[in-house]
Amino acid sequence: MVKCMNNQNPKRKRKNEAVKGSVFTFFSTASAVGKTVLAVNYAADLAERGYKVCLADLDLQFGDVCNYLGITPTQTFFNYYDQEEDRRDTAAFITETQFGFDVLAAPLEVDEGFVIDAETILQAINQLRDDYDYVLLDTTTGFTNISMAILEQTDVLYLPCVVDFIPSIKDLKIGLETLHKLQFDYQRMRLILNRNKAETQISIKDVEAIVGRPFQYFISNDYQGIMQSIREAKPVVLTEAKNKLADEISDMVSEELGEKEETSSGLTGWLGSLFR
Amino acid sequence: MIQKIRVCIWDEDNSSRAGMLRVLQNLEQYQIIEYHDGSGGIGNLESLRPQALLVDVDYTIAQPEKLIPQLRKAMPGLKLVALGKRWDENARARYEEMGFDAMLLKPVDVESFQRALEAAFAVKARLGNNCQVLSFFSPKGKSGRTTLIVNLALALARVSGEKVGIIDAETNFADMxxxxxLNPRSTIVEALRDLNYLTSGTLEKYFEEVSDRVFVLCGAKTPQQAAFVEPEGLTKLLEMARPSFRYLLVDLAPGFNAISIAAAEASEKVYLTTMADGTFEMKHLQRAMEIFRSLDNWQQRLGCVITRMTPDVRRAKELEEEIGCPVTLIPNEYLLCSIAANNGRMAVDIGSGSLLTQQIDRMAFAIHGEGR
Structure with a gap:
């Protein structure tokens, strides 16, 4: 059952048009760690709070945002790319969803995704920041020209990971070291342990010791709930039924927006994280 | 007393010949002799009774294709090693075609010399034409690709009784x-850097030994280093590695990029690997297939491996019809695979008799049966 949403109007106004929108990126050092699930739910939760949100699917070859939302876009990032540079306008290539946020869809064909370059992506992100309070970017794994360009535009980087076996931990450590070498500010990074308490032989404390950073968020392992959400094409944060995973994602959004009351320093959100 | 092998160096360049003699003269197994006549002819070479002849192919002999039959006729059983200045796969193949048993680059070092001689005298001296390159591609990650490759390599080595190489061409997070x-002394990055100065024999030194017949060329240690892995270099590296292995298994990063396309084009077989996770993996697989159908002879070259799916002959047939190429189903043995990966072992080693092992063995038998 989907919540009755106060965000059905796709032509909603930005909360603060004076400033450019924030860019939140979902990135990972290993695949299948829940980037798309988190991004979709994060977008739905922000929209539910009345913000104007666009989720751009930058997994250009095998993006799943539209699959997870059950939408069939008529316009995609490729159609945007296919315009002359000075005539590109993201507004013409957006797909509205019933969940209160918009989507800039990944190309429909693999070869279309292959040709899109970093400059075009930067151009699109800049335009989206003018039109939305929050621009959420769902990306592919790994460091490429495109992901480097995205990182430069990112205000907050969500880095979900799954502690399944040692090679994944090694990749996470290398990924964090690479971000450090790229001088990406750790204060803008949120390390998320997804599928917390899933079957694994590795202790979370050991992982934190190896990578040299604590996890900031813990998202429960709810395989059945996520599968049902994908089958029904409905973000879990919008379901009426009590759902721990939905609450955890919602808490994550609250904390980022500074809407959560309690932290050890008394400061919340992004500002609070500067002093943690 | 050791019966020494008589090796003759034929190089009309005096300083080059003298340099080689200096390097090789103290080897226990070999008696090094020299030959030159100033004319490039075989003159009294036969009277030296060499068992192996290292001959400079750049300057000393003008028409090796004419000379080699004369040498073979005059000295049956003579092993011929071409001495060149620069590695070039086309040249190596051409020399092999002419009848050379191995190729060495100048200046010659002891290890390369010994490897070349061992290869020349080995019963299966030339595997180059026999080697099959198998690339493993997946649309998205966490497909079980790396687990499959390491276990299949071991199974192929067991089934064929020959050497199997793994090349980790993952461009971001190489995991092999x-x-x-392993804590590799060198990786694909160093191998590509040094490629112009290597031969098949010396390239082997960049591979780490995993078992007596399985060797791995590890991937770039960091994403920054991976930037040095380029498609042209990878294609050349695969060609150079072929003579050393019966099978070469290439692990590729998820999705299409210049490296995965180059590897696919250089491979006899491309396996599209995906994990059955109940979402959109089959849709992605179909989309990837559309791209791979542009490969020459794609019907013979493409195969699919679906991991975390219980083997079922009828289901596999249905999927083959749906996807349009042979399908292998690999069961979900998460615990076995994670214990293996966490301990630097192979699942087929520690879980012999498991359904996973049986399926991987079947796949190895099918590949080897097909490749013979």
Whole structure:
């Protein structure tokens, strides 16, 4: 059952048009760690709070945002790319969803995704920041020209990971070291342990010791709930039924927006994280 | 007393010949002799009774294709090693075609010399034409690709009784070293850097030994280093590695990029690997297939491996019809695979008799049966 949403109007106004929108990126050092699930739910939760949100699917070859939302876009990032540079306008290539946020869809064909370059992506992100309070970017794994360009535009980087076996931990450590070498500010990074308490032989404390950073968020392992959400094409944060995973994602959004009351320093959100 | 092998160096360049003699003269197994006549002819070479002849092919002999039959006729059983200045796969293949048993680059070092001689005298001296390159592609990650490759390599080595190489061409997070608990002295990055100065024999030194017949060329240690892995270099590296292995298994990063396309084009077989996770993996697989159908002879070259799916002959047939190429189903043995990966072992080693092992063995038998 989907919540009755106060965000059905796709032509909603930005909360603060004076400033450019924030860019939140979902990135990972290993695949299948829940980037798309988190991004979709994060977008739905922000929209539910009345913000104007666009989720751009930058997994250009095998993006799943539209699959997870059950939408069939008529316009995609490729159609945007296919315009002359000075005539590109993201507004013409957006797909509205019933969940209160918009989507800039990944190309429909693999070869279309292959040709899109970093400059075009930067151009699109800049335009989206003018039109939305929050621009959420769902990306592919790994460091490429495109992901480097995205990182430069990112205000907050969500880095979900799954502690399944040692090679994944090694990749996470290398990924964090690479971000450090790229001088990406750790204060803008949120390390998320997804599928917390899933079957694994590795202790979370050991992982934190190896990578040299604590996890900031813990998202429960709810395989059945996520599968049902994908089958029904409905973000879990919008379901009426009590759902721990939905609450955890919602808490994550609250904390980022500074809407959560309690932290050890008394400061919340992004500002609070500067002093943690 | 050791019966020494008589090796003759034929190089009309005096300083080059003298340099080689200096390097090789103290080897226990070999008696090094020299030959030159100033004319490039075989003159009294026969009277030296060499068992192996290292001959400079750049300056000393003008028409090796004419000379080699004369040498073979005059000295049956003579092993011929071409001495060149620069590695070039086309040249190596051409020399092999002419009848050379191995190729060495100048200046010659002891290890390369010994490897070349061992290869020349080995019963299966030339595997180059026999080698099959198998690339493993997946649309998205966490497909079980690396687990499949390390286990299949071991199974192929067992089934064929020959050497199997693994090349980790993952361009971001190469995992083969972590899977096999290796601390490699060199990786694909160093191999590509040095490629112009290597031969098949010397390239082998960049591979780490995993078992007596399985060797791995580990991937770049960091994403920054991976930037040095380029498609042209990878294609050349695969060609150079072929003579050393019966099978070469190439692990590729998820999705299409210049490296995965180059590897696919250089491979006899491309396996599209995906994990059955109940979402959109089959849709992605179909989309990837559309791209791979542009490969020459794609019907013979493409195969699919679906991991975390219980083997079922009828289901596999249905999927083959749906996807349009042979399908292998690999069961979900998460615990076995994670214990293996966490301990630098192979699942087929520690879980012999498991359904996973049986399926991987079947796949190895099918590949080897087909390749013979």
């Amino acid at each position: 070293d972590a899977f096999l608990n």
